[in-house]
Amino acid sequence: MMNIKDGEHTATIYKLIKDGQHKDAIHILSNQLQKHMKSRAALSLLGYCYYHVQDFTNAAECYEQLAQLHPEEEEYKLYHAQALYKACAYPEATKATFMLDDGKSHTKMVKLQAAIKYGEEDYSAARSLVDQLPQDDQDYNYNMGCLLYQNMEYEEACKKFTSAMQVLGYHPALSYNIALCYYSLKNYPQALKYIAEIIERGISEHPELSVGMTTEGIEVRSVGNTLVLHETALIEAFNLKAAIEYQLKNLEAAQEALTDMPPRSEEELDPVTLHNQALMNMDTKPSEGFKKLAFLLQQIPFPPVTFGNLLLLYCKYKYFDLAADVLAENADLTYKFLSPYLYEFLDAMLTCQTAPEEAFRKLDEMNAKLTEQLRKLAKQVQDARLARDDDAQKKAVQDYDLMMEKYIPVLMAQAKIYWNRDNYQMVEKIFHKSVEVCNDHDTWKLNVAHVLFMQENKYKEAIGFYEPIVKKHYDNILNVSAVVLANLCVSYIMTSQNEEAEELMRKIEKEEEQISYDDPDKKVFHLCIVNLVIGTLYCAKGNYEFGMSCVIKSLEPYNKKLGTDTWFYAKRCFLSLLENMAKHMIMLRDAVVQECIQFLEHCESYGREVPAIIELPLEERIHVGKNTVTYEARLLKALFCEVIGWNQ
Known part of the structure; x- marks a missing residue:
């Protein structure tokens, strides 16, 4: 390896830095410093590169050495304090600011001290320091906007950020702060307007950041946590966009916003992105979600909503013991974050x-x-x-x-x-x-409908609550929960309104046929579940022949209708039938028995890749060969044969 002072080698390092390849430059510089421990040029460049890849702890170490070796250089002391602040080492950063020369760096020192107090959430101290700045200082409105935002004075904060934008010109971080104010004011259209501008500028000015390529299925390498990425505010903008879509219950759009952001490896993700990934993919990847939230809770700092969201999700998934343990172990966080x-x-x-x-x-x-x-x-x-x-x-x-x-x-x-x-x-x-x-609340009306339905003597009243929900989405009826549609059909049947039930089922069938035409590989279960619930109703009333016939026909064709949810309804009916047959309470014709066995053989054939149950995310995994519809269908078939043998 050549000496750092070698002209050709120095040119290579500068070229790497110019091209944004700071990690490669760090590798070369680190090797050089093993030979030249006190090299000012190498330390300075190394600190610069570490700062640009957001490795502030190592950057602080470099600038600390430089400040000790060259105490006459005020910039090294300032960079040391800034790097410590960025690394969230607030007490050390405050101590480092006292080493600055008041005469030469007073304004910079006050700004940095204010930023440190802000990071420590000591907003009154931060305000006192900001008040020491001249009001014509270009950062005054910016800083005041941040303080007003923390005081939940969102409209005033927005005005300050807008004023700062007029003085400083367009700045992605300022635009993001304005969007954040509108988000806090629930003015989502205005927030999205500013977010769109940040994203558009980021794409046009920095195509190398690969915005949106992950969503499009293009494999791209991590862009890293560079200073350029930080200055574009793209990560913050996409996270805020995801939060808005999540609030508006547009889960797919929220997930897309997270995949649209510049690609980074998991270990490079910031806490907010990690939190949002966990929260917005909880339905499909709950185990990963819990791991990410639990990991974040051990980090300093972590997004303030992490603590409450982890506890609520533990309760949602019925992990009450875990929720109680987390509360007991983090009593100091309870008053701060709940x-x-x-x-x-x-x-x-x-x-x-x-x-x-x-x-x-x-x-x-x-x-x-x-x-x-x-x-x-x-x-x-x-x-x-x-x-x-x-x-x-x-x-x-x-x-x-x-x-x-x-x-x-x-x-x-x-x-x-x-x-x-x-x-x-x-x-x-x-x-x-x-x-x-x-x-007038939809959740209340839906649950009232359910409780009326479950009483089995108030089907007419249940219809009064279910019908408006269905009619509200009649043109896109598959947007309605399959259970709601099924319960409404059952309520129609139980009140002798069979024509209404048939009309609703025809409507569902028509929409499912359209989906099958547009996307032949997509599975749709609404009509299947409606028929399954109707079949379950007849089985519950003792009419097993008709009920089982409904259940069996509902899952045809099996490649499109056999799923975890539909299998759940079907096997309940089979287990009920087997129980009554074993007790000699009912007898089935041979043709019906043969139909049932044939159905189970079909499920065995088509159910190899279909999970029999959705496993709880934090429970011990069921053997992969046992958690399939195929395995359970074989068991049911064996039981059927055994029961038939008893009856003979």
């Missing part, structure tokens, strides 16, 4: 596992407080409408909607306590008490 509402809700959910009556009482107290707040907000909406104050009305409606988002989970948690006990009359009473504030 709102009083969220803490009370989680406490009630965990209490429900050991003392459901006590949990119901806690939820009832929360319900009462939230109901009172909803009444006050409803009055504010009405007053603003009467006063014809559009701005006040808009804000009151937003506040009411946010409060409703808190109220519904509490109400549903209360209802679930009695739902789990099959006490549907009590669930209906709970919903009836909430009719004053919830009668």
Whole structure:
């Protein structure tokens, strides 16, 4: 290896740096420093390269050595303090700022100290330092905007960022901050407008960052965490876009936003991206999601919502013991990252596992407080409408909607306590008490429909709630849950409205045929599940011959209709049939028995790649050969043959 002072070798390093290949430059420089430990040029270039690949800890070490070797150079001290700040080593960074010469670097020192206090979340101290800056300083509005944002003064913060943009010109980070303010104000169209500009500029100015190529299925190498990537604000913009789409319940668009961002390897991902990947892919990759969130909780810093989201997801997947353990092990995080509402809700959910009556009482107290707040907000909406104050009305409606988002989970948690006990009359009473504030809420109406349906003597009333949900999406009926469609069909049949049930099923069939025409390989299960539920109903009423016939026909053709969910409904009917046959409570004609065995043989043939059950993400894995429809179909066939043998 040639000496660092060699002209040809130095030119190579500078070319690598110019081409953005800082990692390669780091490799060469590190080797050189093993020979020339005190080389100022090598240390300076190495610190510069480390800073550009966002390795701030190593950058700080380089600049610390340079500051010690050349105390007369003020820039090295400043770079050392900046690198420590970027590495989140705030106490060390503060100490390093005291080494700066007040006369030469006073303004830079104050700005850096303010940034450090901001990073430490000591916003009052940061404000005091920012106030020391002259108001005509180009960064004053930028810094004030950040402080106002943290104080939840989003509109004022937005004004400051806009003023800063007018002084500094277009800057991706400023544009992102403006988008963030609009996001916090729930003004998603305006936020998306600024995000789109960041992305468009990033694509046109930096094609080397490979935006969108991963989504298109093109394999590209990681672009790394370079300073260029950081300055484009592309990662932040895509994460914010994903958050907006997620809030709007556009899950596919949210996932696409995450894959559109410049590609990086998993170990290079920032905490926000890692959190969003975990959250937005939880339905398809829950095991990975839990691992990522648990990992983030051990990092400093981590996105503030990580703690609450991990606890809520543990509760959603019924890992209540894990949620309790995380709460107990991180008591210091409880007051910092959980709102009083969220803490009370989680406490009630965990209490429900050991003392459901006590949990119901806690939820009832929360319900009462939230109901009172909803009444006050409803009055504010009405007053603003009467006063014809559009701005006040808009804000009151937003506040009411946010409060409703808190109220519904509490109400549903209360209802679930009695739902789990099959006490549907009590669930209906709970919903009836909430009719004053919830009668227009879709989740409330859907759950009222379910509880009426489950009582088996209120099908007519259930229709009254199911029908508006279905009619709302009648032109795109497959957007409605298959269970809702199935329950409505059953309700029609049970109230002698067979024509309405048949019409609804024809509508579903027509849409499924269109999908099969557009995408022949796509599996669609709506009509299949409707028929399965109808078949289950007849089996439950003792008419197994007709019921099993419905079940068997519903899964044809097997290559398109056999799935984990459809198999779940089908095998329940078979198990019920086998139980009654074993007890000699029913007898089947030979033709029906043969039809059942043939059906199971078809499932055995087509079910090799179909999971029999969806495994819980954190449970021990079932043997891969046993968690298939093929395996379970063979078991059912063997049981069938055994039961037939007993009956003979």
